[in-house]
Amino acid sequence: MQLRGVVVDVEAPKTVNTQYGESELCEVTVRPDRGAGEPTTVTLWGKWTETADYLDPGMELAVYDPDEREYQGETQYSVGGDSTVVVEPDFLVDVTDVRAWVQCPRMYYLRKLDGAELAYPLVKGTVVHEVFGDLLRGRDVETAIDEQVEQAGLDIGLLGRTADEVAGDVRDHAKAIEGWLNQGTLTESDQWRSEMTLISERYGMKGRADAVRRGMPVELKTGKNTKREPRFQDKIQATAYALMLGEREANSLSAGAVMAGDGGATQTPIDAAPDTGTLLYTKNAAVERTEESGDLSPAKEFSIGSGLLKYVVRTRNAIAAMEHDTGVPTGYEANAKCEYCFEQDTCMAVSGRLDQESKAGQVGVAIPDEEREYFERFYRAIEAERRAVHREYAKLWEQTPEERADDDRALVNLEPIGRTELDDGQWELRAEGTGAVSKIREGDYVMASDGDPVTGDAELGRVRRLSEGEIVVTTDEPLDLRRLDVYPSEITTDRLQNALHDALLTQPPERKDVLFGRREPAFTEVSETFIDNNESQNEACRLAVGAEDFALVHGPPGTGKTYTLARMVRALVARGDRVLLSAFTNRAVDNAIEALEDQGYTDIVRVGTESGVREDMQKYRLEQSGDPDACAGTLGTAQVVAATTATCGGTAMQSQSFDVAVVDEAGQLTEPGTLAATTLSDRFVLVGDHQQLPPVVQSDDETLTRSLFERLIDAHPDAGVMLDRQYRMAQRIQAFASREFYDGQLRPATGAVAAQRIDDLGGVSMGELPEHLRDGVSFVDPDGSQTGNTNPAEADAVAEVVGAYREAGVPADDIGVIAPFRAQVAELNRRLPDVAVDTVDRFQGSSKEVIVVSFVATGALEGPIFEDYRRINVALTRAKKALVLVGDADALGTDPVYGRMVEWAR
């Protein structure tokens, strides 16, 4: 039984006399059905009354297994016994966050701000954890140590350690684990799972247990603990896993009861939770035994009672409630004792700089008001992004298998065809696909499951092969591979938060002056000629080289942005600068390297994952495993380092510094995303086009959709230059975009560019084309009708247009079809299997000789997709020689900009 609704009233707790003595209670009124139902009152007893401290009207509340009682003809609900209350169940709290909050609520907050530091205990801990997993899978200790130390080569090198030293440290821990595993208490029949990913719908919680043995959580800690009892926060972490394991157990028991046909009593999830947790303190084995050394056994068991389980739920609730209004914890929320805290300095510095209330007090001078306002605005916006990621988790259980099949974040209905245990104890799982499309790519981390990623058999794994016939995934444990889901990751949000922290709280004030309009950007005059046949490109290079703070290069479609960027990087290198080359996407980073290569420059180190980096750029990729000195040396001495902005926000790049950061696609980057790269350097150059698509964010928060590039170019037009000669489009095609988006400044670079025609392509004859398609730009109104996000009649018309070009001799490879919606893209793909069909957003960055655009809409232009005119700019400027617009002229005419577009095209 569960009751769920929106809180409409929370009464103050009061003490009442009961037949058993005095008790505290608190009454909460909720409206079920997301606030639409009749108000119901729930009485929270005892410790649950603390919920009143943070529960506010408007929050969602779930009450599980409440006691029901009739009073004066009304059903009343109360929370006692095995019932639990969950605040904002859709907010997924991570178990490690519960752990941090228990230590100190403010530590939970600080972890979010500055999580990306590289520290030896952290690297060592990760290696020990990996070795632990290997040992559970039956691998030899020495082999596991060697391999895992090698894997961590770069991090070890960046910390200035040697592989032998780390291997020696890790060996002590590994021996302790091995000794414990070999104790007689463990038998062949022991059931182990390592790295078990748990996602809880019921409690709004997620996490990864290091190991689960006979259904009970085992947590590995690479520290020492010579007390008899495990540390409290360690117990809390293990208990949180126990809570979620109990939920799974209760689910499978009730499924079993249904199968057996007895509707009989099943256990509540709290009852079904394992009653013992184990903490393994591996450093204990290395502590010298003396009179005072205490209890040196590495393994410490503790019992998990319902009180501890519910304490975890209440702690989780306090976090979810605080996140509901994006508050900042002060440390007073729990009885933290600051004088013992290792984070006290950081805590005081952050509260000092942001002028926050904190139990530890403040130190240092607050950053100016405008910076604080900026910090708070962006912090909030990034947290909104985090909640959007959480919504993706919720879809794992909210969507029916049919809905999931239609979602591009999953591949369902796979047919398992085999599994093999690999040499390292991992499993290779194979399945046959259904040919459905999804955004899952080879190399991605995914949730592999037997069909249900939340309550079924599920493992995190890596996609090794993804072809129509065969899907191959590697995981730690075997399972029947029937479904793959994109694993919603918070890493991007974490890194944006880190970038914001570093940029505002750790940079000296002078560096921030230009970002906050306190000083105009300065330039040194440069008279050297870098590019002699294009005035604006040359000027862009001069600005970049002469910039003392930053320079902005505005590059409309086809203006040779990447060429200029490469030339500029070479000019900076020639001056002796160490350059960071970055962009939002891997594709743009690789394109920039390619342009450098074309200009004969190859002293480049590319940082990124193997799957992210294009095949022909792998030769520049930094090997992150192997000899630590070599790995770190290669990165540290490279003249040009290329990486995506997300990688710049990671630990490896945080150790690096540069003279200049050159950032491409800057118009598609959020401000914190840009800062992730620019805070690593003294100066920066942003290259982009704010008249093309803005940053993609999941939440609809406007704070993040305006790029730093756009803000700076508006504030300091003199710090920028626009590349005004385009090498892509015929005169007729570029005219509308130039007028509408670039003040008429954009013009063809040469007469040949301006005059290009479709019959310039070999074997194409204009005479073969129907009359209405002979002009460089044409408009076709097929008189179709929109159903959902598709328009089948329009798709037919597009196919007909494409067919006409094909018949006139245009190769399929030279034709691109663009539509605003994925659904229409799918509709078009069915008709046009050999032509590139994609959404506007995904076509950005590429071009074709012939582009056909399908607008889908009939009647009126509805939906946000049409509101952003920059999307038209992108769609129309992909074409070189011919552009055909297919749509409903009346619908398009309802909007002035689209209307002018139709007039121009006809």
Added chain:
DNA sequence: CTCGCGTACGCGAAT
């Protein structure tokens, strides 16, 4: 991932 202090602890209930 480390280091430090404190933290939970049965059942049932009033108007």
